[in-house]
Amino acid sequence: MRENEEKKQNRDEPKGALRRLAEIQSIAETTLSNLSLDHFLNNLVGRVQQIFMADTVAILLLDEESRTLAVRAAYGLEEEVDRVRIPVGQGVAGRIFSERRSLIIDDLSKVEVASPILREKGVRSLLGAPLRVQDHLMGVIHVGCFRPRRFGEEERRLLELIAEQVGLATEHARLYEAEWHSRASAQAAERRYRALVDGLDHSIVWEADAAANRFFFVSSRAEMILGYPVEQWLTEPRFWEARLHPADRENVLKEFQKLVSEGKDRRFDHRMIAADGRAVWFHTGMSLSGVTDTGTFIHGISMDITPLKQVEEETRAREAQQGAVAALGQRALEGTDVATLMNQAVALVARCLEVEYTKILELLPDGKRLLLRAGVGWKEDSVGRATVDTRPDSQAGYTLLSKTPVITEDLRKEKRFTGAALLDAHQVVSGMTVLIQGRDRPFGVLGAHTIKRRAFKEEDIHFLQGVANVLTNAIERKQIEETLRQKTTEAEEANRLKSRLVSIVSHELRTPLNAIIGYSSLLKDPRFQKDPAKLKEMQERIYENSRTLLELINRILDVSKIEAGQRELSLELEPVSVSDAARRAVSNLNPMGDQKGLSMEFIDDASAPTIQSDPAKLKQILTNLISNAIKYTEQGSVAVRIRHQPEEKKVCVEVSDTGRGIAEEDLPHLFEPYYHVVATESAPHKGTGLGLSIVKRLVEALGGTVDVASQVGSGSIFTVRLPYQIPKKEDSSSQKE
CATH class of the missing domain: 3.30.565.10 (Histidine kinase-like ATPase, C-terminal domain)
Known part of the structure; x- marks a missing residue:
């Protein structure tokens, strides 16, 4: 049951991650409204606790003078706020800070440098990350659980993104505080703020005039993420609109209109086309700065969420593949004939893997050739006629020999085998093949191929193997049914013949026996005893019928002995x-x-x-x-x-x-x-x-x-x-x- 829960959690992770990022994005956006640092951090720990479903959350900030980390805000550790100070390099938090990297601890009881306070509170598992902007470290954030828990790489990455946003928000709040206390340092704070936002690895901070449809500030990360110079962002008319993905353009423009007309913050996902033609996914949050006679001013943050979207898309694809295999298996159980099931299987593989060619090669009785029994994409006269040699110099033959899945990214550079004539004739470049098992020997090979170079993933081979397993079960079931049907027919025929034998033998036995009995009775008749000629004739008839009866019995015994294998000895x-x-x-x-x-x-x-x-x-x-x-x-x-x-x-x-x-x-x-x-x-x-x-x-x-x-x-x-x-x-x- 726990394994099922973990699988469900893995499937839901990409969607949950996007929702979490949206929450953190909203927190980061609030820093643009002059909030106090304590207010911001206390609000943040509650949000982080909900995101990770953690038992404890703590944010520790660096005291530059004492070089210690002080708990500034906490959930589940509230009594430690402003009381606990941890020297840099000591304890879990000090280790995260000094090593300048995130840390996952599955069991705190096995870690020597673990904080006594965390142990006293019963924290078993912990995930932590440093707070920094560019190379400037400012503290640590960590989440903990009272029960054993394995934090995954996706959760580690998520906390790092949160820490990045928290670092920016914390520094921004400090700048506002500094500006509040000293208006004289405003220009320096502004320069530092610009440097900080430029240091965000995965986000573009921007400010724009919606009325003029132009940007007047864009962080330098924009060029690294999308490939367009900042100057182009600032000078090209309608730059943003022109770079929006065509499928998302209408929705994004509506979000801008709603922001201007309603004044409420907007958050949404969309794609932009990078300079190299890639589609890059962003989660954008934007707020209305103000409306004046000179313009309608908007500021926002667009976070690159392409990796998370890719994980989400892969998860959806895997779920679709699993559902497709289950549906194929159901059709097999419902009695779909093998030929129809094969045609459905190759069509399913072509659709789910988005490949040009799929094939089922059946091993012929001579064991030397494989026949293209079913397929998608091949020339019209290929299916049912084209054959492939079983020697290991072809991918199909190599699969039969190795009895394991075989993947080739580029047949032209393949050293294990060469492309069969069938693949060469269709200009196949990449492909993967798996074995379809049979009862006594392999039934054949299931394959998927593309005309462009492609690196098939482990999930793809698992899907293909799943389809092959369904075919294996269907073929074996069909073979068993045929064997049972044949044996039933043979048994029925044997019973019929034996019934006929009983009828024939009973007749054949009765005929000589009746003759023997009849002539034996006549021998007792005194009239015949005085006639030597008649007496001799009856004796000969008795002898002849006895020989006939003996011959019949011997033949029956001969058949029984031969069937039992006794004659061979x-x-x-x-x-x-x-x-x-x-x-x-x-x-x-x-x-x-x-x-x-x-x-x-x-x-x-x-x-x-x-x-x-x-x-x-x-x-x-x-x-x-x-x-x-x-x-x-x-x-x-x-x-x-x-x-x-x-x-x-x-x-x-x-x-x-x-x-x-x-x-x-x-x-x-x-x-x-x-x-x-x-x-x-x-x-x-x-x-x-x-x-x-x-x-x-x-x-x-x-x-x-x-x-x-x-x-x-x-x-x-x-x-x-x-x-x-x-x-x-x-x-x-x-x-x-």
């Missing part, structure tokens, strides 16, 4: 002739083809060498493919051809048939476990749908591949490609590396 490798294995398989299945009147062909390739493989698994693969071809071919032929591919170091087996063929929509799923081609009246189911999934797993276990080409009505061709040697599988440690 039982390979028995030895030199095998694929030609011999295929020839034997054709010979063994010839009777099956003869029963259907099919022509069985074997075409060898004498150049095919022996390979290192598992003969039992190879036999199962060939038997499955050839028996399938016979099963689904009603007329024509089944052919087995050996092809040697020496350039790939492989031996191929092609099993072709003239059967009914396979529909195009079934081909991608043909080797999936439990998948079964949809049956028709003309082509009913003839199997379990497990044989081809077993073939695929076995072929892969042997280091090979299997594919199919088919056309309905024209038959099918299954091709198995087996390597000379089965590749060795990497162990887990090498895979991790």
